[in-house]
Amino acid sequence: MTVLIVAEHNGKQLAAATLNAITAAQKLGEVHVLVAGSGCLNLVEQVSKINGVAKVLHVDAPHFAELLAEEIAPLVVSLAAPYTHFAAAASAFGKNIMPRVAALLDCSQVSDLTEIVDEKTFVRPIYAGNAFVTVQSDEPKLVLTIRASAFSAAVSGSQNAPIEAVTATPAQDLSRFVGRELTASDRPELTQARVVVSGGRAFGSAEQFDALLTPLADTLGAAIGASRAAVDAEYAPNDMQVGQTGKIVAPELYFAIGISGAIQHTAGMQDSKIIVAINKDPDAQIFNVADFGIVGDLFEIVPELTKQLQNR
Template structure:
């Protein structure tokens, strides 16, 4: 595997992220050679938004795209939704509740058998917890080296990914016969989820024995927009000082904007917010239309997860906080005064419009 490192400015790197569309290399010459399997994450019969981005990346490569789903009711449920996604030609579905939770120990042998039978040249998944768990295991079983967190595709074997918390980009050329890669959900704009007419076929189920058994899960439910795909995100950091203050300050602001709530790692480590809300290098990558943060200094690890936001607004009492270096709008002041004031103005503006 060959690589080339190019340094880049934090905000400048956003220009490297393409949207789904015409492939930068000839489709006609590759369509007879390439075939991509998109491993799709789903829950309750719905495709994950990040998996739609994986499909967009597969389409960008050129050649036929096959979606893969597995689990109880997969063929009659989520497979029919995948079949409607524009650009997908075939959907492989495996009906078996053993794959419902996406355990990598169960999923990997299943995928290996289907990849071998399908003769795919490329295998893609989203860079979600599911994708990061499953795809490297599958690649290892097939003696290949995966490329993770891809943000651009330059050729059938050449991919771009950020390194050093987004301070540089790495161009990687894979020499493996089968290219395995995960894609950043915010880097590839999903296409239409209607209008497609893919054929649904049965995948191979090896029913391989597994030493891993699903026991239970404790999910945090919320009526707010999903943090990874929300158009507006408000995030709080260590400056909020406690969970009570975090909830008191950030929840009304999120309600006023109809936004998802995020948090810095420092806030999560100090139990102010749930781990599922963490934004950053070791949390979730977000790229909303508006990212408004309060009490976040702007550690490089946090910036790596939100620097691709279209508009970044920051409130911090420290005028030298690193967050202001990437912010489009900055307000120096006490967040305990400024955020409630902003929230009230937003509420009044909404009432005026009504």
Template sequence: MTILVIAEHDNASIKSVTLNTVAAAAMLATFTSADVHVLVAGHDARGAADAAARIAGVSKVLLADAPQLADGLAENVEATVLTIANCYSHILAPASAYGKNVAPRIAAKLDVAQISDITAVDSPDTFERPIYAGNAIATVQLLDPIKVITVRSTGFDPASPEGGGASVETIDTTADAGNSRFVSREVTKLDRPELTSAKIIVSGGRGLASGENYTKVLEPLANKLNAALGASRAAVDAGYVPNDYQVGQTGKIVAPQLYIAVGISGAIQHLAGMKDSKVIVAINKDEEAPIFSVADYGIVGDLFDAIPDFVAALA
């Protein structure tokens, strides 16, 4: 049994979610002493392949390098994976936008079931995944000969990015599928950590009342803590911040060391995206707010008084 991890990368480096996916593969490998291979599909992607080779627990890196793979178009990545799929018992991808785009196509072409968003490995064919917005955990058994899986990054501690010494092998690529083309990409440049990989997140909700208040109140605290900024869906829908900030079932799933929820009531959809955070601090004037049910520390009070006090204490 050999396990394949499809790496998410930018052709120069490996995205952090790949480390969590490798960790899941390594846990799976402990049941049968399997090898873990990583596929880097891109263009001029030797840097990413070398980075993947240094990940602890990886025994081989497969580099598929071609112009049609430069932008990660799902159709071309899927076609490349299918050329080697029969060599593997498990194919894993991060449960990110990239992985969710590629994995279902692979499963469909292989005519096998896919299991999404696993958070635990019970055996080589049995996995756990959250359902009902994380309020229940389903244990799912896959009987297909090749198991296609996406991995929720918050369910697994990342593998070490250093310490491995895997070989890098170049493999053949398929021709451009031709049914999609890359047009453009708009990348948001942040002066603070990325939301999904930040160790500290400060999130704001509808209680902030406006986008101006969101910036005025939360940014000083985030700057002091070197934290990422997040938001509830209510804050995003109200136009306080862009959609990129949204944490929750329909946004980004995060599990930082510290999550500070400011003016967030704690609707079930939001809790599904952050309740695995190591320490949760909630600030809300409603003492019955659901957010307090998952908080390690809670402050019942006016956020417009509490946050400036926080910032002053950190000075």
């Protein structure tokens, strides 16, 4: 069995979630990584040093510079013959490209898998993560998206996997890149942070959300997350949302503050190693998944918690 991983990157650095996908793919067989882009040879050389990568396929053309799904999917299909599995991380990138690959190949896709039993059998969450289903397929080719938080990240070693330049497919010109707006932050990236501090609608305003969570996050060196209710109330931007329709996180320590614990939120953080919940409602659902719970007023508890941590 040979697996083709579609690499997500910014031209200079590989997306962290792709490293997790590489680890998962090693359970299926030999791992090849496709790096498409424009002027990213340095990145290709970095990928060749990752443990578990047997070969790197490099495609360089201007129309691959922004990794548009309409351009990448036909490229993957053009390389499909020797591969049994095609995979990417279950990020916005992977969720955009891989269904197109499956449609063009007329094969099945297993989405957001969290465990690989064997080359035909996989485990994935259903019902917003409240249950897991084992699925099996006998199709000769399968398309997979892999939940990054379920697998460890591959690391670089001393190896140098062979790099093969492959022919670019013609530009499809079905879409065009207009622009990208990125949020600059000194904080850890939400899906990769060891500690995440998340707030909910109970904060009451964007000002209170920032005033209480920022000092706590700064003290812990944590990323800041938010429930969908907090995002909808404009306490925090969309890229901070944790949950079924946001980001999936699995840090070593997760604070859920003023969050009720709806299944849409817990689906995105229930794999955290330790969960601490702070809520004034003793019957809040969040306590069902928490390892430690504090019942009380967050406006009193959070400042005191921050003070005690700063004085350690």
